[in-house]
Amino acid sequence: MILTLAVSGYRSLRDIVLPLDRITLVTGANGSGKSSLYRSIRLLAEVSQGRAIASLAAEGGLNSTLWAGPEAFSRSMKRGEVPVQGTVRKNVISLKLGFADEDYGYAIDLGLPADAGRSFFSMDPEIKVEALWAGEALSRSNEIAGRSGPTVKVLNERGQRLPVVQNLARFDSMMTHAADPKDGLELLVLRERMRAWRFYDHLRTDRDAPARFPKIGTRTPVLSADGGDLAAALQTILEIGDEVALAEAIDDAFPGAAIEVTVNDGYFELLMQQKGLLRPLKTGELSDGTLRYLLLTAALLSPRPAPLVVLNEPETSLHPSLLQPLARLISKAAENTQVIVVSHADDLVSFLAEQPGCVRYDLRKELGETVVDNVEVPRWAWPKR
Template identity: 35%
Template sequence: MTLTLKGFTVRGYRSLRRISYPVSQLDVFVGANGVGKSNLFRSLALARAAADNSLGRELAAEGLRSALWAGPRRRDEPTGLELSVDLAAAGAAGHFRYEVSVGFPAPTAGAFPGEPQVKTESLSYVTRARAHRLVDRKGASVMVRDGSGRPGDLDIDVLPSETILGRLEDPANHPELDQVRRTLLEWRLYHDLRTDPASPLRRPCVAVASPTLDADGSNLAAVFATLSQIRQDTADLDRVIDHAFPGTRLVSEAEGEARFALTYPDFPNRLFQAAELSDGTLRFLALAGALMGYRLPPFIALNEPETSLHPDLMEPLGEMIVEAARRTQVWLVTHSERLAAVIARSGEGAVRTVVKAEGATTVEGLTLMRTFRDEDD
């Protein structure tokens, strides 16, 4: 059973001094350049990285000093990064809360200089009455509860830069932790889908049933072939492509290798292979694969999907996003007011404006109680 993302909190990451956001089925974030919209997207990627045990590596690649909040701090405000996600099963009385904090190693720690270290990590089941701690890590000390609910110390070889979420793979004894990890691993965050000549989007791929587009788009041809040959239904995909490029038709095949091509109304007998397509056309097709696959992941995040697309493509792109949000949760960060307007006109989801106040990124109208002033009114 997959879990739905109900809330997300990040403190101390780049321009995100502290923000706690109530996630809905479709969240759209717009705002001027430099207000920190992409930091919201990247912090989601860090939450997923905790699940595949690459959180330390991701922060090291950014440079921990660069990744941390650089603004003023109160004396009691810790130096470090904190992430928290709330995940719930449909109809459940409570929800899971996964929290992790990362900072610099202690001077005596056996670590590389500046290497990110997990300071605390926990998984709780939260109800109105209480928060029941299932996993609790403080430095090298790790407490876990077994299947009967009894607490005990965990004897596991885990480095300070590793997460328990990504390291402890024991679904039989720790099913809740496994459920949270599997849910986060199924998330797909799409950013900078490459369209250069060497892009994976332009290459054939292994012909194997592919219900979901990979993060780099490398199985796009197989995603299309799965719709046409496994599901044997491309009506919605064909409609979107015709809306975006009138008279154009997608052709896919999967014999040994999966590949796709387009036919244009001016050249009905000529197949234009992926390697020949324009950057904008290829990017739109990749977004169609991400949003219209046979099986969508439990959560999709898109960062500036409008890049390299003609403005006239915002309508079909917006319609795809709205339709996808009826099947899964979608988080969209965009510069395009036109794209946001398409979604707003649909009446689906929430379109929010991202702003900066005293150097800190926030969402207009968001309160400290994880509600919005307009909703409170």
């Protein structure tokens, strides 16, 4: 389970360190920074896939994702006595992401390229430093692997930090290029753990959504990001997952309803029998809200639980009557999976906040910066360049 999440210099997240729990709720008004926090977690996952630079490029490049305010706010700025203005910069420009779980911690620092203006790729950020450590927070004594510039050093069995890679490209992470069963086992373990994180924010329910049409099915323990393999995912739960929990989740939201999956020439199709109807409905006939709930059910009751599932505004298209069943579904999933929920649905947040092992963060903006009040900030240290 992730215990600490840290972000610095990313959009409105100037400098934030949050303790996480089994269920972490992130809420707040529009523009308070919920999406930025969600994206920062997703960007961390992209590091383990080797796609962080491309993901930043898709957001407009490093310059458009960096914190746009001053390096620090003076007291007089916060009191409104003087206008917000830039000050003499003391630190280098950087975007930092990191987390610590029960075993390891990891942090990455991205900055401006050294050859800015001399290459067609001068908008690409450069990975300056990375660190992997054991324990709660990084220190000199617990660092297992570290990257500075093109060199990656790993702690060996004798307590020596020896270089394992000396020519790592500035756009490649040690997570993807130095993870090795022999010399970088801890890197390998953490990389695979991060690659197993799941994000659901684009589960389609529109008329042309992939989930509304029959599709060739194979065993599907993990629902795809767009939900196109919904029928196969639900059938997988029925065969090798928690069939009882699936039935209970559907009946909780739609009393008296049940699902079945049919197969025709290898094409899987989901049918839903609802109370009072003489025939089952195909997914193409279901409402957006009903289909979204089924998609979330397939995602959260996966027979292959993920170490982390992040849901971004799962309440979209759902009738208020479905929010409490969804909260119970999330709570059930949290028995095996850490869950982060980003939402502005008050009812969903209130229902979930009552669950054990849940922490809630209400984000707000102050002078353009995302602020979280009344947080006991955990110990944290960024790797130094």
